[in-house]
Amino acid sequence: MNETLKVDRRDAKLALAHIYVAFIALALGGLAGLLQTLVRSGKFTLPANISYYTILTTHGVLLGLVLTTFFIIGFQFAAVSRTAGTFSDRVRFWGWIGFWLMTIGTAMTAFFILIGEASVLYTFYAPLQAHPGFYLGLTLVVVGSWISGFAIFAHYARWKKEHPGQVSPLLTFMAVVNMVLWLVCSLGVAATVLIQLLPWSLGLVDRINVLVSRTLFWYFGHPLVYFWLLPAYMVWYAIIPKIIGGKIFSDSLARLSFILFLFFSIPVGFHHQLMEPGIDPFWKYVQVVLTFMVAIPSLMTAFAMFATFEMYGRSKGATGLFGWLRKLPWGDARFFAPFVGMLFFIPAGAGGLVNASHQLNQVVHNTIWVTGHFHLTLATTVVLTFFGAAYWLIPHLSGRVMTKAMNRLAIIQTIVWVVGMTFMSGSMHFAGLLGAPRRSAFSTYGNSPQALEWIPYQIAQAVGGTILFIGIILVLVIVTNLAFFAPKGETEFPVGEVAETAERTPLAMENWKLLIGITVALILIAYTIPFIDMIQNAPPGSKGYKLW
Amino acid sequence: MASEKIKGKATEDSNLKGTLASVFLLGFFLIFTWVSVYFLFLERL
Ligand code: HEM
Ligand SMILES: [Cu+2]
Numbered sequence: 001m002n003e004t005l006k007v008d009r010r011d012a013k014l015a016l017a018h019i020y021v022a023f024i025a026l027a028l029g030g031l032a033g034l035l036q037t038l039v040r041s042g043k044f045t046l047p048a049n050i051s052y053y054t055i056l057t058t059h060g061v062l063l064g065l066v067l068t069t070f071f072i073i074g075f076q077f078a079a080v081s082r083t084a085g086t087f088s089d090r091v092r093f094w095g096w097i098g099f100w101l102m103t104i105g106t107a108m109t110a111f112f113i114l115i116g117e118a119s120v121l122y123t124f125y126a127p128l129q130a131h132p133g134f135y136l137g138l139t140l141v142v143v144g145s146w147i148s149g150f151a152i153f154a155h156y157a158r159w160k161k162e163h164p165g166q167v168s169p170l171l172t173f174m175a176v177v178n179m180v181l182w183l184v185c186s187l188g189v190a191a192t193v194l195i196q197l198l199p200w201s202l203g204l205v206d207r208i209n210v211l212v213s214r215t216l217f218w219y220f221g222h223p224l225v226y227f228w229l230l231p232a233y234m235v236w237y238a239i240i241p242k243i244i245g246g247k248i249f250s251d252s253l254a255r256l257s258f259i260l261f262l263f264f265s266i267p268v269g270f271h272h273q274l275m276e277p278g279i280d281p282f283w284k285y286v287q288v289v290l291t292f293m294v295a296i297p298s299l300m301t302a303f304a305m306f307a308t309f310e311m312y313g314r315s316k317g318a319t320g321l322f323g324w325l326r327k328l329p330w331g332d333a334r335f336f337a338p339f340v341g342m343l344f345f346i347p348a349g350a351g352g353l354v355n356a357s358h359q360l361n362q363v364v365h366n367t368i369w370v371t372g373h374f375h376l377t378l379a380t381t382v383v384l385t386f387f388g389a390a391y392w393l394i395p396h397l398s399g400r401v402m403t404k405a406m407n408r409l410a411i412i413q414t415i416v417w418v419v420g421m422t423f424m425s426g427s428m429h430f431a432g433l434l435g436a437p438r439r440s441a442f443s444t445y446g447n448s449p450q451a452l453e454w455i456p457y458q459i460a461q462a463v464g465g466t467i468l469f470i471g472i473i474l475v476l477v478i479v480t481n482l483a484f485f486a487p488k489g490e491t492e493f494p495v496g497e498v499a500e501t502a503e504r505t506p507l508a509m510e511n512w513k514l515l516i517g518i519t520v521a522l523i524l525i526a527y528t529i530p531f532i533d534m535i536q537n538a539p540p541g542s543k544g545y546k547l548w
Numbered sequence: 549m550a551s552e553k554i555k556g557k558a559t560e561d562s563n564l565k566g567t568l569a570s571v572f573l574l575g576f577f578l579i580f581t582w583v584s585v586y587f588l589f590l591e592r593l
Contacts, residue, residue, distance in 0.1 A: 299571075299574075302570075302571065302574055303567065303571055306564075306566070306567040306570040306571065307564055307567045310563075310564055310566045310567045311564070313566075314563055321565060321566050321569055322566050322569070323566075324566055325566075346574060346577060347581075349578065350577060350578050350581035350582070351581070353578060353581070353582050354581065354582060354585045357582070357586075359586070359589050360582070360585045360586060360589055362589065363585055363588055363589050363592070364585070433585075433588065
């Protein structure tokens, strides 16, 4: 399984380049996040006529799209190179082309947001209309990511050819599933941008079919969250067992859960559109059922994690029902940060089941509850796992080692994040249940009693946001140290081994014709009829608006 | 698939009682949250 123990230096440079951009995005986006919570507390106004929505768009795009995509692609390049062997020059060359396209696209997008020409939020909902440069920049980001995806596919194909009849390395397989998922879903966002938004923003067409553009966005937008989550699951399934000194509970279970994510994370976009008129309730219902199916692989993951930890603890002599918890390496930030991420996925997942239920969605839709929800899933579970991975990945790639002091700082960083996020996300959830809207600058809405109820929660959000910003500074200190200043040396890239008791992995799990065939079939079932309906029975389209 | 995994290969250290308890606790928490918001929904009907 371990063809090379170390990522080749040339591949390491490619992975590191992605990770640097990711953390620069974290620095700028984190600052925007802090400003948002301060504005929403009502005690602070932005200087120089800067719009709240410009800051909010900067935050959402930099953290939701740039930080994630760059970290994920960098991490996956490293993981594939480590487990399926060093890249060929051609694969690496295309990896760099992908990187530069994404980086130029990001710079372009950021430019148009910051000059105030694109405050359309990271979901760029029509009929809000941005400058064409914003859409072009995002197109470059997506095309760049496709090129990197194909580079990974090519490397995987070569491995399969050189190892006929063998099961591919787990991490490589997972990276391939994630890039297939990304490719299939980002076709939707590419379609709305190239066919609808760009011509409309260039003035070539006057009006846009809003419902179609939102549907294409959410066809992309939900699998997007699994594109963020699956790399975290890669760390949990395949890397954490090695870090704690245990074994992977089951290779087939891990692969099966990834396959289920591929099947069920795409045909579910309507759960973001439950309150949208113009979609037949029957099709909303079908997609809600599929949404509950996609909870299954996450529940499988929870089970596999508990089992990994318990098996390890018991092998170290733990007794009692929960004695194994005490055997885990709490002082190791490579374990602690992702573990806390896992814990936060429990309330995050519970909130997700609420969001996905049609009636309960009426309670929380477009309230700040939703923002609280994805700051648990994305900004805690995924992000803390990425931080935990960065603590060994960056020194592995930069040829350095993490010192004890930095490890301690990383533990503190995790605790700071927990405290800040508990305040911020907790108060977002409660304020949301009381009806406070998301994506809104401070307002008392003419001193309406309901809006006045929200203010204490908004102050708590600002307290949490400030603590979180300290957390961002700490992680940036650690990451800069690991990349440039830590002592030189060798750091392990941990890759778990499968427990002897586990069953052999069936080769059918890599039958891509079958896997992609089922994926496409489910998409066609869930979307064809309602989509035709949206086009045939469309109301007149909408002109563009710039409301900021 | 699950039954395949269990058959035969169990050894004495494959005691997963804590895992069973944990997944039950997780399930109860999910149900509790869902039902809480459901009652809020009913109250506001
Ligand atoms: C210092 C840490 C952070 C703070 C204080 C913060 C604060 C906020 C606030 C207050 C909002 C919503 C405002 C509104 O709806 O009016 C928001 C939105 C958002 N945040 Fe964060 N956040 C932080 C970190 C993160 C991280 C790490 C991520 C992702 C990795 C993230 C992703 C997002 C996204 C995608 C939105 C939605 C933007 C939109 O609605 O268009 N945030 N954040
Ligand atoms: Cu979703």
